[in-house]
Amino acid sequence: MAYDPANPMVDRISDIGPRYYSEFHPPVVKANKGKWLWHEITQPGVLVHKSETGAECWTVRVGAARLISIELIREMCDIADKHCDGFFRFTTRNNVEFMVDSKAKVQPLLDDLKGRGNRFPVGGTGCGVTNIVHTQGWVHCHTPATDASGVVKAVMDELFDYFTSMKLPAQVRIALACCLNMCGAVHASDIAILGVHRKPPMIDHHRITGVCELPLAISACPLGAVKPAKAMVNGVEIKTVAVNAERCMFCGNCYTMCPAMPLADPDGDGIAILVGGKVSNSRTAPKFSKLVIPFLPNTPPRWPEVVAAVKGILETYAKDAHKYERVGEWAERIGWEKFFEKCNIPFTIKSIDDYRLAYDTWRTTTQFKYTSHVK
């Protein structure tokens, strides 16, 4: 039976979920699940996992854009069919992992990947910069303050050497979210690239009646900056909203609730840089990323200001941090005043929190370091 548009509910199948994962395990994984003893990264991008049965799973990790075509996926399938018994996987950071069951099969796989132009860079392991997780940006989203794929491409081109090597003090996780909704959850990343708006929403009085539940738009504002108002449209008084621009924190939540309140703008929008977050519980508790550069302009196609800022922070950290220290652990050890000084980032009042729970971030001790900030 094929789909019948006249009777869409006939013969319908729903709520069947995903396919069962074990159908897709490579044989060496299926046979050794729960039996792994240890792993080692034998070279950047190549891991071996050793099982108590003596079996080995060799993994070659490859970087990829998150936005990929079915032509590229089919090419990945060709590689997996040729080398990996017809199985492969993706990581949570959009890397691709090809697995083989013996060391002898690794080099032919690496050679094959190398022969395919720059499409399959091997790396992303250990103390390097792995793939940047990111959101949709101008390729597919209605609320972005910047692009995603393009900024990521520009940054990864510049940091490529750190993807294919493991010379940093610890792993560095970079993430990009193209607006404050943070679909990419960049709030716990070593370096976060975040699209920000800086102009309050406009009100489209002609559209608002048809597309917007006014109470929802009003309650969407966390600072009470959106109020009920009236306006004249084609000689008729309509109910609408007004925005108290002085109170606006440019979160865009009103636009999410009300399509008649667009706030994106070529000059208003750009990128903020936050640093020092981590997810892992290793050594120190998970940390949020902190805002250190409030705004950099959108400068497509290669965002040189953003690329330079990220690289500057990364390389200062690489030079100064102790072995094992994540960016946030390093910044806390040296003190944030030293972080700004060493990274040569101007400290601005915008890094001082004045939102909720702000007091937690104010310094309530006489302990500090004398840096150039103290005149």
Add this chain to the structure above:
Amino acid sequence: MAKHETPLLDELEKGPWPSFVTDIKRQAEKNPACWDILGQVELSYKEKITHWKHGGIVGVFGYGGGIVGRYSDLPKRFPGVEHFHTVRLNQPASKYYSTEHLRAICDKWEKYGSGMTNMHGSTGDLVLLGCRTESLEPLFYELTHELQQDLGGSGSNLRTPANCLGQSRCEWACYDTEEACHQLTMHYQDEIHRPAFPYKFKFKFSGCPNDCVAAIARSDVAVIGTWRDNIRIDQAAVKEYVAGKIPSNGGAHASRDWGKFDIQKEVIALCPTGCMWMEGGDLKIDDAECTRCMHCLNVMPRALRPGVEQGATICVGAKAPILDGAQFATMIVPFMKVSADNEFEELIEFIEKIWDWWMEVGKNRERVGETMQRIGLPTFIKVMDLEPIPQHIKEPRSNPYVFWQEEEVEGGWDRDVEEFRARHAA
């Protein structure tokens, strides 16, 4: 043959990192609609602003999630992306694929969509980008009938659960993350496909406190593997690490000369609780003081392994900053057995207790972590029928404003002011 000039995007074909622009062009040779993706994005690069309209409610019959509507605001100029809806496919746990299944998905997507994808979306779904409204039903029909492949979640429902690859290829996983993820996904198909919650709700399953799926930062219920007995030590392997015969940190530092491995400096001194020491060439751990941070295991994976009494710590209420600020998940259950043997019964009971409460008191678009903040952790602990324990907090409160209950106070709250005044002149 390119349909639009794209001088700005063409710049992104240069450089060593794989280029999404080159890839879209490759796809456009097969499906000319993709030239309009490039055309519209080029315009955004020129004008520094998006050209996608706000929302648009589309879906497949019977579901309230899984499809996200998207329309171009320049449909005449870029007809290939006039409708450009997102289709979220529920990924298999751990994101392993057979090439057979992936090729079949590619074939369907060639037939019904743009051919562009995200492998994967932030939540974990396999995302198909760019479908026309009229293609949604036939695509869904063929996915379910021929590929046994369902959609994931979107909107105010249970979002597609995700897991780290766990025991399938990691020595640290303290429970079967992929089985837990799969079983709960199947158990909650209705909640994934039909929005009934105040806002989105996410489960994530990490096998150990390294938390490779960022459960503690991104999920309403984070199930993070842990153990409650002693770290297993192979003293012979410890000696090999000390002698420099095994690369430390699983070889993760190999591209730079950090000098000889120093167990004192690199392991013992970095232990957050200071519960390790060397004694006669052996590594000793006072496990009662250990907080299971994973650092020593990460540095010496061949010498140290998690204990054998394994389970998970359950944390609740993480979210990104919108709106009241970012929250990590709060530790609620220190140790829970998470096992397929009883069909994850304890975890399911825990989750449904949260939902019963949150669906009653949660406001529209309020994540459960925000509800917890608004109503307070003490109330949440009571709602969950849990004993308050010091593990729930970093430190005791520093203000004295306790919400005493009347029944906790001797004599209750009813008093007679006349009787009071008889003894105390005003």
